[in-house]
Amino acid sequence: MVKPQCLQTWLETELSRLSDTHEVPGVSVALSSGGHSVEATCGVLNTRTRIAVTPDSLFQIQSITKIFTTALVMQLVDEGLVQLDQPIGTYLPEFRTTDPAASEKVTVRHLLTHTGGFEGDLWQPTTSGPDALDRFVRDLVALAPQHSRPGQRFSYCNAGFGTLGRLVEVLRGTTYEQALRHHLAEPLGIDELAFSADQALAFRTAIGHVRPTPSGPLIPARHWALMPPSNPAAGNQLAMSARGLVRLGNLFLSGASANGVRILSEPSVALTLQPQVRHRQSSVAPTHQGLGWHLPQPEVAEHGGGCPGVATMLLIVPDQNLAAVVLTNADTGAKVARHLLDLVLTELAGMPAAASLPTPGVEVRVADPRPFLGRYSTRQSLLEVTRDGEGRLWLTNEPRNESVTMARLAGATPVTARHEIRPLGPDLFVLIGADGHATSSITFLEQDQERHFSALMTSRVAPRVE
The missing domain is CATH 3.40.710.10 (DD-peptidase/beta-lactamase superfamily)
Structure with a gap:
């Protein structure tokens, strides 16, 4: 003390x-x-x-x-x-x-x-x-x-x-x-x-x-x-x-x-x-x-x-x-x-x-990735969940609209971020940072009749756009 x-x-x-x-x-x-x-x-x-x-x-x-x-x-x-x-x-x-x-x-x-x-x-x-x-x-x-x-x-x-x-x-x-x-x-x-x-x-x-x-x-x-x-x-x-x-x-x-x-x-x-x-x-x-x-x-x-x-x-x-x-x-x-x-x-x-936020092992996968895959959007971000050849899921975050304008106004290049996401639960995932540790969590919200999640939640709700 x-x-x-x-x-x-x-x-x-x-x-x-x-x-x-x-x-x-x-x-x-x-x-x-x-x-x-x-x-x-x-x-x-x-x-x-x-x-x-x-x-x-x-x-x-x-x-x-x-x-x-x-x-x-x-x-x-x-x-x-x-x-x-x-x-x-x-x-x-x-x-x-x-x-x-x-x-x-x-x-x-x-x-x-x-x-x-x-x-x-x-x-x-x-x-x-x-x-x-x-x-x-x-x-x-x-x-x-x-x-x-x-x-x-x-x-x-x-x-x-x-x-x-x-x-x-x-x-x-x-x-x-x-x-x-x-x-x-x-x-x-x-x-x-x-x-x-x-x-x-x-x-x-x-x-x-x-x-x-x-x-x-x-x-x-x-x-x-x-x-x-x-x-x-x-x-x-x-x-x-x-x-x-x-x-x-x-x-x-x-x-x-x-x-x-x-x-x-x-x-x-x-x-x-x-x-x-x-x-x-x-x-x-x-x-x-x-x-x-x-x-x-x-x-x-x-x-x-x-x-x-x-x-x-x-x-x-x-x-x-x-x-x-x-x-x-x-x-x-x-x-x-x-x-x-x-x-x-x-x-x-x-x-x-x-x-601290737990970090799942690199071998952790979801049994069926299809409900998560797709694009989600807010006014400032286009988010896309994809799967690679090893079955891992990735989240890409592309800035849009005023986020791009502000970055350029500051003199910076707008950057699209890409992070692996690993599951902690049926709809709860963590983003993996460059050091291999979890940095934040995201939640998928409400499945439709075809079992696709309707939205992705960080600090904001991003509805599915497909």
Whole structure:
């Protein structure tokens, strides 16, 4: 166990080690434990300018923005303006997907738990003005395919949080940015934040780093913002310092700011951290979805964020009054964040290490591969399951649409990934990494009359397209 007086040295040592190991240009970390706070930084904001990372440096936080949106919605719940199990159409009559009947049943809770059942990765540009979320809901969500019944299953849905952002705008009578600044950032004392590249120029700000080719060197992305400003409520351009973001984590430990200003009621804080939905099938301990928060194990809540060149993570342990933030400016920063926060849980919080995903032997095969073979699709990915001459199954993931656009905008070549998949159960498989170990799991969903699976599930549902 790390002692409080040794925390700063320990954090700086581990951060330097992990950054070197995973080749991350710059990292900023903030940790709050029992009222004691520490900050640590490593590396540079931009390998071209060589400006050092400092505690006040801004990094894009991407999908961690969803926790801000969750807080804004729960404030509306506290004020009696929103009911979680009321259809979202009660507040936004213009809300609809391509399935009108299903749309009428999508509730606020469904959107907060990613169980609305519609395509979530709608990254097309609408406008950059104050009507961005309005246009997002009317022009993009209205064209979203409905792949599951509302409430049927978890499928990560950025579009659902864009819809929640529009809910906040309508009920607050202002833009999402102004609502976040007035109702959260100001009472929390957060002033190191920017919603656009123009605003980010007022701060020391990191830029993402990508590899032009898989084997090429890391270089600064050609553009600071790779995602359009169409959906600020799900996370596209919001940038913050780690020490500012850790205050958001602390909000969900007490419901109040550091100086005691009540921002969320205690019941609302508790509700966000309660398991609402079990995530897809897994061979290890089950994980759950709270309201906004991912619940990877008992007593822990977290949310990550990423896009080409950016990887971030926010973690809290409410029972131990612990909050931690890791912000990085490279894809490989995800490994730094994961490893560092796992160390925080084991070395600082004294929690057992998370169970690792088992790796089936190379000889493990399915008896009949035919139900799995075929193509599955989301807006951003075309997935294909094939069989080789030895009877092994392979999953190919080809980026599509805006995923390709973002990679090229960053200055990188879009890469089609191919991994062997091995079975852990009748419909549960693991992806095998380059080192021969399991990296993640996938689940096949619902067989039709011919026994073909109708969808493939990673963090998103990908329906069969044949």
